[in-house]
Amino acid sequence: MHDIRAIRDNPAAFDAALSRRGVAASSSDILAIDGERRAAIQAAEAAQAEANKAAKEVGAAKGRGDEAEFERLRALVGAKKSEIAELNDKAKELDVQLNDLLMGIPNLPYDDVPNGEDEDDNVEIRRHGNPRNFDFDPVEHYEIAGVQDGMDFETAAKLSGSRFVLLSGAVARLHRALAQFMLDTHVEENGLSETITPVLVREDMMYGTGQLPKFGEDSYQTTNGWWLIPTAEVTLTNIVNGSTVEESYLPRRYVAHTQCFRSEAGSAGRDTSGMLRQHQFEKVEMVTVCHPEQSEAEHERMTKCAEGILEKLELPYRTVVLCTGDMGAGARRTHDIEVWLPGQNTYREISSVSTCGDYQARRMNARFKPSEGGKPEFLHTLNGSGLAVGRALISVLENGQQADGSVDLPSALYPYLRGKTRITAEGALE
Template sequence: MFDIKWIRDNAESFDEGQIARGAEASSSRLISLDDERVAHVRKLQDAQTRRNAASKEIGKAKATGDEEKAKALMAEVGELKGFIQGGEAKERELQDALTAALSSVPNIALDDVPAGQDENDNVVHHTWGDKPQMDFAPKEHFELGEALGQMDFEIAAKLSGSRFVVLKGQLARLERAIGQFMIDVHVNEHGCEEVSVPTLVRSEAMYGTGQLPKFSEDAFHTDDDRWLIPTSEVPLTNLVRDSIMDAEQLPMRVTALSHCYRSEAGSSGRDTRGMLRQHQFTKVEMVSITDEDSSVAEQDRMLECAETILKKLGISYRVMTLCCGDMGFSARRTFDIEAWLPGQNSFREISSVSVCGDFQARRMNARYRVAGEKSVKFVHTLNGSGVAVGRCLIAVMENYQTADGSIVVPEVLRPYMGGQEIISAKG
């Protein structure tokens, strides 16, 4: 969320940034809302000042025996009290209206983010690895999984409806192995602290990271006003809400392996087969909290952390710099990692790494203080998938398939699979 004072001082660049994001140039509207609020607050303050002065004059009038003046002053004070009581309620309404308007405004992209409207305007940043050469027609993951008898969408549909899957046997173990492998790498090699987080959160937490109020339809809501997390970015980032950290505590780097839930609103007809777009999935998330000077460099570090996972698995990928129009609401710059899927003969997103500046911190009131300084500053927040477990399972299955439909277990995963080297179609 933006500071209205900053918008006043940078109205032109703010509007340019919003237009680049595909939003309206809203500085005039926001400043007008704030002008109304400021004017009302000024009237309220004047009324309070006059009420205090009139109250003192009543005593003086009574002391001099001027009862008529005292009555007039008492009547004036009564009117002022009524105005102030109603005025304080209106002040809250005006502040809420301004906050709501500011809450719906997306973050502004960094200067090096490419212009564009959608995924077709994203730019290849770099690629890694060689695509596997197969002397047979590669199958998609769901063809492999169903043939193995270990990936069942029909039973899942009976249990929960479409966009769910039941994994069995060695594929279920392989999914678990992938998640454990990722967490171990991020903790042991990348210096993250592992955190186990709730997957149900309050509205305040969703608001803090930008999912609310604008994107409520993308998440699942419970009857007791809680939300199933769309990503563990939500609870991990909110660990610092309403707090003032010491600068020496930064950067704070945490990671979690959790279930995530998304309604997939607006995705009708997209990726209807297989595990690519599910209502429930597992993901390893990384979150970093930094000072204002370190966040851009931290994004590069987090990107390397996510890339390390695919390098260790030997899966070819490309990194895309998202254009202004394709970035998430809270992001200033986003890199997507897309893994090569032979069965689809295409690259598909498997991780997204974003820097948000102080955008989320303002919504959460998360700040830090440099030693020896009285003033506090808003922290900068970053988040990145490290990586999506279900999609990584898809990538492993498709890249390590054999002609007979078996799946070779990548070497780095074998310790997590009890030494198993292959998931065989022959059992």
């Protein structure tokens, strides 16, 4: 959420930043409601002062025996109480309107974020590894002979409908190994704190990280009001919801492996084949809660953590900074890491690492106490995939595929597969 004082101080800068995102919201609409709200509060305070003054004079009038003045003052006090109640109710209604309006406005991009409308305007900032030269035409993950029996979309559709998959055998084992490898790397080498979180959350937690109110159609809600998390960003970030922590508590770096659920309402018709875009999937998520002065360095650190997983898996990738039109609503800057998929002959997103500034912290009312004293300040939050497990599975399978339908696996996974190094063309680990 946005700081209303910053909008008051520089409405032109606020409008200019939003216009870079193609958002029509205007500071004039916000400030009109804010002005009316502040006027109601000031009027209520003035009426309260008049009521207090009249209340003090009531006793004096009674003592003087001035019955007419006594009745006038008593009536004035009663009228002022009614006026104050009406003004307070009006201020509360306007406060709700203002809060709802601010809640629906996306974060402001940092100045260094490139302008643009969509993914075609994203800017590559680095690349690692070279795509493998195949002596045959590589296929997509679900077409590899050794994978087909272990990746069952037909049975999953019978069970749950489209955009689900049933993994079994070597493919299921590889999927599990990838998640464990990611967790161990982030905990043992990157210093993140492993966390197990719920996957069902209250509605206000979804508001806290910005999935609501605008993007409810992309998530699933149960009949009793819980929401299924679209990512562990929701649970990990909301650990500090409503809290004021000591500065010494910061930074806090979390990692969690969870099931994630997305309706994919905004992606109808996209990536309908294979595992690229599923309603249910697993992700290893990183979240950092930190001091504002740490967030810039932390964004680069988290990006390196995600890139490091791909490097250990010997997978070519590139890192891009998203343009203003392709960036998520809660982010001020986002790095997308895209892994090479030879079956599609292109790079595809496998991680988004975003810095959100104090946008989520304001929505959650999450603050810290400066160690040198002074008023509590809002925290900064960051989140990123480290990585999407299903997409890592896809990339390992496609990059390791062989002409006979077998798959050679990255050496980093050997310990997690008890020394197994490949999936045979018949679908067995050996």
